[in-house]
Amino acid sequence: MAASAKRVEQLQRRVQELEEELARERGGGGQGQGQGQRARIEQMSPEVTDSNPYSRLMALKRMGIVKDYEKIRSFAVAVVGVGGVGSVTAEMLTRCGIGKLLLFDYDKVELANMNRLFFQPHQAGLSKVQAAEHTLRNINPDVQFEVHNYNITTVNNFQHFMDRISKGGLEEGKPVDLVLSCVDNFEARMAINTACNELGQIWMESGVSENAVSGHIQLVIPGESACFACAPPLVVAANIDEKTLKREGVCAASLPTTMGVVAGLLVQNVLKYLLNFGTVSFYLGYNAMQDFFPAMTMKPNPQCSDRNCRKQQEEFEKKEAANPKQEVFEQHEEIVHEDNDWGIELVSEISEEELKTASGPVPDLPEGITLAYTIPNKEESGVDGETVQESEESLEELMAKMKSI
Amino acid sequence: MAASAKRVEQLQRRVQELEEELARERGGGGQGQGQGQRARIEQMSPEVTDSNPYSRLMALKRMGIVKDYEKIRSFAVAVVGVGGVGSVTAEMLTRCGIGKLLLFDYDKVELANMNRLFFQPHQAGLSKVQAAEHTLRNINPDVQFEVHNYNITTVNNFQHFMDRISKGGLEEGKPVDLVLSCVDNFEARMAINTACNELGQIWMESGVSENAVSGHIQLVIPGESACFACAPPLVVAANIDEKTLKREGVCAASLPTTMGVVAGLLVQNVLKYLLNFGTVSFYLGYNAMQDFFPAMTMKPNPQCSDRNCRKQQEEFEKKEAANPKQEVFEQHEEIVHEDNDWGIELVSEISEEELKTASGPVPDLPEGITLAYTIPNKEESGVDGETVQESEESLEELMAKMKSI
Numbered sequence: 001m002a003a004s005a006k007r008v009e010q011l012q013r014r015v016q017e018l019e020e021e022l023a024r025e026r027g028g029g030g031q032g033q034g035q036g037q038r039a040r041i042e043q044m045s046p047e048v049t050d051s052n053p054y055s056r057l058m059a060l061k062r063m064g065i066v067k068d069y070e071k072i073r074s075f076a077v078a079v080v081g082v083g084g085v086g087s088v089t090a091e092m093l094t095r096c097g098i099g100k101l102l103l104f105d106y107d108k109v110e111l112a113n114m115n116r117l118f119f120q121p122h123q124a125g126l127s128k129v130q131a132a133e134h135t136l137r138n139i140n141p142d143v144q145f146e147v148h149n150y151n152i153t154t155v156n157n158f159q160h161f162m163d164r165i166s167k168g169g170l171e172e173g174k175p176v177d178l179v180l181s182c183v184d185n186f187e188a189r190m191a192i193n194t195a196c197n198e199l200g201q202i203w204m205e206s207g208v209s210e211n212a213v214s215g216h217i218q219l220v221i222p223g224e225s226a227c228f229a230c231a232p233p234l235v236v237a238a239n240i241d242e243k244t245l246k247r248e249g250v251c252a253a254s255l256p257t258t259m260g261v262v263a264g265l266l267v268q269n270v271l272k273y274l275l276n277f278g279t280v281s282f283y284l285g286y287n288a289m290q291d292f293f294p295a296m297t298m299k300p301n302p303q304c305s306d307r308n309c310r311k312q313q314e315e316f317e318k319k320e321a322a323n324p325k326q327e328v329f330e331q332h333e334e335i336v337h338e339d340n341d342w343g344i345e346l347v348s349e350i351s352e353e354e355l356k357t358a359s360g361p362v363p364d365l366p367e368g369i370t371l372a373y374t375i376p377n378k379e380e381s382g383v384d385g386e387t388v389q390e391s392e393e394s395l396e397e398l399m400a401k402m403k404s405i
Numbered sequence: 406m407a408a409s410a411k412r413v414e415q416l417q418r419r420v421q422e423l424e425e426e427l428a429r430e431r432g433g434g435g436q437g438q439g440q441g442q443r444a445r446i447e448q449m450s451p452e453v454t455d456s457n458p459y460s461r462l463m464a465l466k467r468m469g470i471v472k473d474y475e476k477i478r479s480f481a482v483a484v485v486g487v488g489g490v491g492s493v494t495a496e497m498l499t500r501c502g503i504g505k506l507l508l509f510d511y512d513k514v515e516l517a518n519m520n521r522l523f524f525q526p527h528q529a530g531l532s533k534v535q536a537a538e539h540t541l542r543n544i545n546p547d548v549q550f551e552v553h554n555y556n557i558t559t560v561n562n563f564q565h566f567m568d569r570i571s572k573g574g575l576e577e578g579k580p581v582d583l584v585l586s587c588v589d590n591f592e593a594r595m596a597i598n599t600a601c602n603e604l605g606q607i608w609m610e611s612g613v614s615e616n617a618v619s620g621h622i623q624l625v626i627p628g629e630s631a632c633f634a635c636a637p638p639l640v641v642a643a644n645i646d647e648k649t650l651k652r653e654g655v656c657a658a659s660l661p662t663t664m665g666v667v668a669g670l671l672v673q674n675v676l677k678y679l680l681n682f683g684t685v686s687f688y689l690g691y692n693a694m695q696d697f698f699p700a701m702t703m704k705p706n707p708q709c710s711d712r713n714c715r716k717q718q719e720e721f722e723k724k725e726a727a728n729p730k731q732e733v734f735e736q737h738e739e740i741v742h743e744d745n746d747w748g749i750e751l752v753s754e755i756s757e758e759e760l761k762t763a764s765g766p767v768p769d770l771p772e773g774i775t776l777a778y779t780i781p782n783k784e785e786s787g788v789d790g791e792t793v794q795e796s797e798e799s800l801e802e803l804m805a806k807m808k809s810i
Contacts, residue, residue: 004409011416018423038516038526048656050515051529056617057520059658063616088522092661095520110455111443115462115500117493117522120544121443124456139525211468212461213683251453253464256497257673264666268693271662278618278694288673289683293698 040141044070044097053140054097066275073142075274076100076169076176080152080161080192082128083107084116084254085206085215086182088263091118093143094136096271099170100144101136103129104161106151116256144170153191162195178270179203182263184252193228196220197308200315204273206266209235212253213288215262217269217281223312225282226298229305234369236285236294258288285369294368445546449475449502458545459502471680478547480679481505481574481581485557485566485597487533488512489521489659490611490620491587493668496523498548499541501676504575505549506541508534509566511556521661549575558596567600583675584608587668589657598633601625602713605720609678611671614640617658618693620667622674622686628705628717630687635706635714639774641690641699663693690774699773 038053046058060066077098079090082105090101105128109119123131129147137145146168152161166175179201181192189205196203200222208215214236220227265284272278282297300313443458451463465471482503484495487510495506510533514524528536534552542550551573557566571580584606586597594610601608605627613620619641625632670689677683687702705718 004413007413008409008416011413011420014420015416015423018420038529050517053516053519053526055517055656056659059656060617060660062656063658065616065618065658088665091522092665095522095661097520111458112455112460114458114544115502117496117500121458122543124443138527139519211470212465213470251460251464251467253468253470254461255465255673255676256500257669257676260493260497260665261669261673264662264664264669265696268660268662268666269696271660272693279696281696284696288677291670291674291684291686291689291698291700293696295696 038141044073057096066277069275071275072097072271073099074170075178076102076144077270078102078104078165078168078176078179080104080179080181081183081188082132083113083182083184084256084259085208085263085266086180087116087118087128087132088260089180089182089206089267090132090136091139092263092267093270094140096267097140098143100146100168100176102164102168102176103132103145103147104150104152105129105132106149116254116259151188153187158191158195161191162199165195165201166199175199175201177202177274180266180270181205182266184208189228193220194306194308197222197227197229197306197312200312204266204269206262207235208254208258208262210252212255212258214286215258215288216283216285217262217266218283219269219273219280222309223300223314223316226300227304227306227309229309230301231298234283234285234365236287236292236369255288258286261286261288283369287368292368296365296369443546449478462501471682474680476680477502477676478504479575480583481507481549482675483507483509483570483573483581483584485509485584485586486588486593487537488518488587488589489661489664490613490668490671491585492521492523492533492537493665494585494587494611494672495537495541496544497668497672498675499545501672502545503548505551505573505581507569507573507581508537508550508552509555509557510534510537511554521659521664556593558592563596563600566596567604570600570606571604580604580606582607582679585671585675586610587671589613594633598625599711599713602627602632602634602711602717605717609671609674611667612640613659613663613667615657617660617663619691620663620693621688621690622667622671623688624674624678624685627714628719628721631703631705632709632711632714634711635709636703639688639690639770641692641697641774660693663691666691666693688774692773697773701770701774 041054044054044058045052046055046061048055048059057072058069061069075098077093077100079086079093079101082090082103086103086105090103093101107128109123109126109128109131111121111124113119114121118135119128119131123135127149129149133145133147136143146164148160148164150157150160152158164176165179167173169176179192179196181189181203183189183192184207189207192203192205195201202219202221205218205220205228206216216234216236218234219225265281265286269281269284273280281295283295285292285294287293300309302310302313304310304313446459449459449463450457451460451466453460453464462477463474466474480503482498482505484491484498484506487495487508491508491510495508498506512533514528514531514533514536516526516529518524519526523540524533524536528540532554534554538550538552541548551569553565553569555562555565557563569581570584572578574581584597584601586594586608588594588597589612594612597608597610600606607624607626610623610625610633611621621639621641623639624630670686670691674686674689678685686700688700690697690699692698705714707715707718709715709718
């Protein structure tokens with residue numbers, strides 16, 4: 001009996017030990033649901049101590065870079081696409097102490113994603129937004145998270161997405177401050193563009209090429225700068241073989257370096273925009289092969305196929321006329337190409353066969369930037385549905401044809 | 406008795422349950438010592454499946470970017486400094502499947518580091534190399550790790566550091582393929598420089614400014630490009646107030662964005678160098694305020710204060726004379742300033758008082774790049790010890806003086 005009692009006692013001790021160990025493990029960033037080891041911080045402090053996670057950020061004030069760093073807590077940012085660029089983007093914003101993050105994705109974590117930063121092998125099988133929320137909450141419990149595990153391009157989800165970016169701000173009912181597109185396909189980008197044009201929502205787009213060696217970021221202010229439907233999306237020319245272009249069914253290459261750089265440039269632009277320092281870039285490209293970084297600004301297209309874009313342009317013009325000095329980025333130096341170079345047709349460059357799918361306007365581009373593809377001109381092609389579907393497949397063909405001319 | 410036996414059985418079951426749970430937790434990337442959930446992979450495969458962590462990297466071959474991606478496994482890289490830049494650098498190389506990583510740092514993880522990527526709050530208090538090794542091994546068990554928790558600048562550690570970079574390659578006894586400097590102070594950079602000049606070891610340097618809004622990477626090929634003692638280290642001018650420059654005892658600012666971009670550019674340069682694609686950059690700056698990326702190349706200084714640098718220069722010249730076409734980077738386009746612009750004295754720019762500490766040669770710099778500080782000219786200043794100590798404190802003073810002229 002005494003032996004049995006002792007055995008019970010031993011086992012009880014072991015259970016307690018294991019329970020404590022498990023709690024430590026889970027509290028410390030494992031797979032569990034713990035809140036992380038650090039307590040919430042009510043107010044950002046500039047105090048220089050090892051235990052202050054905000055000391056190096058608040059130092060931006062002392063260094064004369066940012067006037068009011070604490071303001072970061074008043075902003076809500078939506079990140080659409082939590083892959084190679086989006087996950088790092090969300091982590092950077094979380095570590096910077098953003099007020100609220102809304103994450104949208106419908107993918108699952110796979111081992112095939114392990115060549116990019118952020119996700120870890122033990123998260124394989126989890127939804128990306130769920131895995132990201134867990135890791136990010138652990139890193140910074142001061143940030144509010146709202147995650148949506150769905151594809152924004154389906155009709156119902158699109159409505160819900162519109163609803164959340166227009167009402168899911170830091171204060172419920174107010175819009176978010178910025179939408180970041182970190183998606184990897186045309187359809188999703190066009191959905192974000194459509195939503196932001198309708199809502200007058202400022203957003204930034206990002207992208208990485210299929211060969212993993214170039215990328216870009218772009219700021220879209222509806223009515224003020226070119227939207228995604230105003231002009232074909234731009235890519236940084238990488239001087240590589242035609243065979244490296246996207247092909248249906250071929251696995252795209254990706255690198256943690258290129259995606260990390262693009263996420264870094266994107267979030268830097270976000271910080272400059274939200275906290276009002278430095279020069280916010282309208283378009284910044286990254287060509288990894290030559291370490292070349294083309295920059296430019298594009299005005300919106302008065303003939304844009306998106307009527308909400310045209311409406312935003314009218315409103316912007318009215319506002320400009322009423323208060324000509326009021327500009328969103330006073331510190332911005334416009335390096336614009338000729339103002340009304342829109343409406344150039346591809347007639348002389350593309351065969352008649354493609355004219356139907358590729359007759360949209362083409363901007364005059366600086367060296368090193370080329371068009372990813374063109375956007376169908378509805379009037380000429382006689383299509384009056386959404387632009388999303390029709391142009392999606394033209395990339396490869398058009399690029400090949402344009403190259404061969 | 407029966408009750409007691411039942412209780413023992415219950416407890417045993419609970420212990421087993423908890424042990425299994427704990428194992429799952431640890432295996433899944435918690436704080437424990439588990440090897441992670443994925444098994445080692447003997448050979449990199451290009452197979453496009455969700456479970457292949459190398460599919461997106463091997464796709465670089467199909468895309469025509471890299472000829473032989475698998476070669477990445479044959480390289481050993483030493484990362485000195487596992488902070489904001491070094492930790493992300495190590496993670497990127499780990500995810501790319503580098504053969505071996507050697508990590509050097511003597512710091513502990515603190516909550517004050519949480520504004521940069523990589524470390525998590527539950528790791529506070531652990532040594533940076535230990536915490537990094539655990540996380541990285543979990544991410545990619547195919548990589549070999551060797552970590553050293555010490556300061557490389559002390560005499561004994563410096564000897565050991567020299568020993569490990571000259572013998573700690575993938576095959577023990579062979580040198581590493583590349584040393585990456587991700588440290589945050591002059592002394593450690595100079596120690597790396599001294600070691601690499603003596604060993605003829607190619608290395609890359611990286612740095613981020615104290616105000617967090619600029620950074621750079623630099624490739625040093627002993628004898629072929631300027632070493633750290635040949636010319637004062639360069640910084641990207643950020644057009645900011647004098648008060649933002651480094652001051653003794655003042656907490657430096659840092660941002661996950663700038664550090665992420667610098668780490669990304671650094672590892673991209675490493676991949677281009679090791680896997681032989683694109684153009685390897687000798688110097689690439691990043692000015693976050695203006696999104697400006699100055700590039701340049703610098704020849705070594707024939708009067709360099711480091712005698713091993715001068716020796717390497719002689720050897721390089723001999724090699725060049727014997728085989729004039731043999732260059733390390735055949736694809737590299739030299740954008741060099743006038744060839745022998747060295748030896749310019751700062752006489753007209755700096756007061757007589759500073760001449761003693763700041764009379765080293767100054768290169769002709771492209772727009773946007775300025776000197777961080779100057780290196781003492783031993784002959785003139787009459788000092789014949791190591792250069793490290795003497796020049797360390799001149800940064801702030803010189804910058805201030807140079808600005809005020």
